[in-house]
Amino acid sequence: MNRRTVVLAVAVVLTVVWSIFPIYWMLNISLMNEPDVLNRPPNWVPNPLTFNHYTSIIGWTKELSRIVSGQEQSIRRGIVNSFIVGTSSSLIAMALATLGAYAFARFQFRFKGGYFFMLLLSRMLPPVSIIVPYYLIFSRSHLVGTHVGLIITYVAALIPINIWLLLGIFSSLPIEVESSARVDGCGRLKTYSSVVLRMASAAIISMGLLAFGTIWNDFTYAQLIAAGSPAQTLQSSISGLFAHYVVFSLTGAAVTIGMVPSIILIIIFGRRITQLRGLGSMTLREAA
Amino acid sequence: MVHLSDSKFALAIIVPIMVLELALTAYPILYSLYTSFTNMNIMTFSSGGTFIGLANYVEAMNDPLVIEAIGVSLLFTALVLSMSIPMAIGLGLLLNEDFPGRVIVRCIVLLPWFVSEFISGVTWRILTHEAYGTFNGILYSLRIIGQYQAWVKPDTALFMLSIAYVWHYAPFGAFFVLAALGSINPESYQAAKIDGAGAFRRFRSITLPHIRYSLIIVLILTTMYALTSFDIIYAMTEGGPGTLTQTLTWLLYREHFANKQYGYAAAVSFVLMILVIVIASVYFIILRRRRK
Numbered sequence: 001m002n003r004r005t006v007v008l009a010v011a012v013v014l015t016v017v018w019s020i021f022p023i024y025w026m027l028n029i030s031l032m033n034e035p036d037v038l039n040r041p042p043n044w045v046p047n048p049l050t051f052n053h054y055t056s057i058i059g060w061t062k063e064l065s066r067i068v069s070g071q072e073q074s075i076r077r078g079i080v081n082s083f084i085v086g087t088s089s090s091l092i093a094m095a096l097a098t099l100g101a102y103a104f105a106r107f108q109f110r111f112k113g114g115y116f117f118m119l120l121l122s123r124m125l126p127p128v129s130i131i132v133p134y135y136l137i138f139s140r141s142h143l144v145g146t147h148v149g150l151i152i153t154y155v156a157a158l159i160p161i162n163i164w165l166l167l168g169i170f171s172s173l174p175i176e177v178e179s180s181a182r183v184d185g186c187g188r189l190k191t192y193s194s195v196v197l198r199m200a201s202a203a204i205i206s207m208g209l210l211a212f213g214t215i216w217n218d219f220t221y222a223q224l225i226a227a228g229s230p231a232q233t234l235q236s237s238i239s240g241l242f243a244h245y246v247v248f249s250l251t252g253a254a255v256t257i258g259m260v261p262s263i264i265l266i267i268i269f270g271r272r273i274t275q276l277r278g279l280g281s282m283t284l285r286e287a288a
Numbered sequence: 289m290v291h292l293s294d295s296k297f298a299l300a301i302i303v304p305i306m307v308l309e310l311a312l313t314a315y316p317i318l319y320s321l322y323t324s325f326t327n328m329n330i331m332t333f334s335s336g337g338t339f340i341g342l343a344n345y346v347e348a349m350n351d352p353l354v355i356e357a358i359g360v361s362l363l364f365t366a367l368v369l370s371m372s373i374p375m376a377i378g379l380g381l382l383l384n385e386d387f388p389g390r391v392i393v394r395c396i397v398l399l400p401w402f403v404s405e406f407i408s409g410v411t412w413r414i415l416t417h418e419a420y421g422t423f424n425g426i427l428y429s430l431r432i433i434g435q436y437q438a439w440v441k442p443d444t445a446l447f448m449l450s451i452a453y454v455w456h457y458a459p460f461g462a463f464f465v466l467a468a469l470g471s472i473n474p475e476s477y478q479a480a481k482i483d484g485a486g487a488f489r490r491f492r493s494i495t496l497p498h499i500r501y502s503l504i505i506v507l508i509l510t511t512m513y514a515l516t517s518f519d520i521i522y523a524m525t526e527g528g529p530g531t532l533t534q535t536l537t538w539l540l541y542r543e544h545f546a547n548k549q550y551g552y553a554a555a556v557s558f559v560l561m562i563l564v565i566v567i568a569s570v571y572f573i574i575l576r577r578r579r580k
Contacts, residue, residue, distance in 0.1 A: 217404030270395030
């Protein structure tokens with residue numbers, strides 16, 4: 001072993017510890033009983049191991065009695081809401097974005113460049129600067145604290161970036177297949193659904209999954225539109241855990257559950273994302 | 289089925305999408321601009337408030353809290369940049385090396401970026417907790433500290449906040465650097481080595497020019513994100529202790545949701561937007577000059 005190898009190995013180990021330790025620690029405390037979390041010095045592995053927090057969040061076991069009750073229920077509802085909002089928004093957004101990208105990629109119409117520019121420009125603003133009016137407008141139209149309010153927000157947030165990315169993909173598809181489908185008597189919508197969507201399906205599914213991750217991870221919009229309401233998402237319900245006395249082990253469990261989609265996405269895309277350059281623009285926050 | 293011409297078919301798709309997008313961006317911005325010229329608050333919300341001209345902006349510019357918040361936002365951004373840019377370069381260079389398990393290490397390093405900013409903040413809040421925090425525990429176990437102590441205290445709060453932000457955000461920069469490093473031809477290093485260039489020289493004259501463009505993008509995006517970040521403050525410090533980590537974003541959130549001063553909050557949000565635009569313009573002017 002030469003010096004270079006040793007330096008490299010040390011650097012890799014330090015980097016891995018820095019990246020993974022905070023995540024490991026949340027998992028660690030989530031598998032402990034609350035009194036064990038408070039041990040000095042702390043336990044490096046949960047001993048005794050307990051899955052109580054997870055089972056009570058799912059609802060298999062009774063809620064643990066605490067000063068503040070209803071926390072498990074709030075987390076459970078947050079998970080369900082995040083799924084409802086995340087799934088429906090990403091499906092609607094991808095349906096509209098693929099249609100939009102198809103229109104931009106294949107047809108000529110007046111002010112095409114202008115529409116496209118406006119579409120991209122509309123998402124250049126920092127989210128905090130539009131969040132103030134959102135609350136006021138949404139509360140006038142009774143959308144505050146509703147799933148619909150969240151879904152509308154996310155669909156609108158996701159469409160521009162996905163149209164932009166899809167445009168590149170659609171333009172690279174061979175147009176001959178579409179032309180022959182049209183000659184065979186397929187309408188435009190039929191061509192779109194049976195030819196274009198099918199040819200680009202892998203990319204569309206990937207983008208849909210990333211869109212879901214973006215929504216799952218969003219806090220700003222979720223908090224300002226639906227905090228404390230029956231529609232509040234997981235991120236908001238985690239913030240609710242800090243309102244009173246903090247139960248570390250339960251918070252750790254909620255945080256760990258909140259990280260699961262991120263971990264799944266990195267497993268799916270990690271290998272490819274380190275090779276693709278174009279996806280760099282698809283940062284989780286940029287899309288939201 | 290009705291027969292539409294190609295251009296009408298396309299417009300039938302595009303126009304509704306544009307309406308949705310503008311309804312949720314242009315309309316809110318204009319509404320917010322209007323609100324910032326009124327005294328709208330929780331009491332006057334239903335009537336729409338009365339027009340008071342630039343009074344909110346004048347008040348904001350004379351508000352010591354706003355001035356302090358601008359300072360905190362800028363300092364936070366500076367702290368984040370000073371840590372995350374060197375880290376992005378370091379991580380990028382490291383992940384570009386060839387070693388067993390490289391793909392897995394790359395995934396692990398990128399993972400914090402995939403974790404939400406809010407959850408990152410909550411995680412670091414627990415890690416740095418003064419009574420039960422993990423850092424206390426580790427340092428105590430290693431006998432570096434004799435007793436548990438507060439890490440997020442007046443003189444360190446903003447620093448801890450930026451460390452948490454860097455944990456979440458530096459992998460994003462590393463990813464860009466890594467992508468740029470991939471485009472360098474390894475032979476140019478060999479050639480430089482043969483010519484007797486040392487490691488530092490090779491970095492300066494081969495690596496840096498290749499990743500410069502990516503670094504500028506990372507610099508601009510990190511600045512924008514750090515200036516407008518909100519989730520991490522909510523998760524970790526809630527603006528405290530006192531107002532020491534109260535950024536402009538947190539101030540406008542407080543004005544809107546705690547004090548219910550909608551007009552004033554809207555004016556502060558435009559102050560923030562102007563700040564972002566000014567800094568972005570400074571970057572672009574410097575870039576232009578450099579190119580000439």
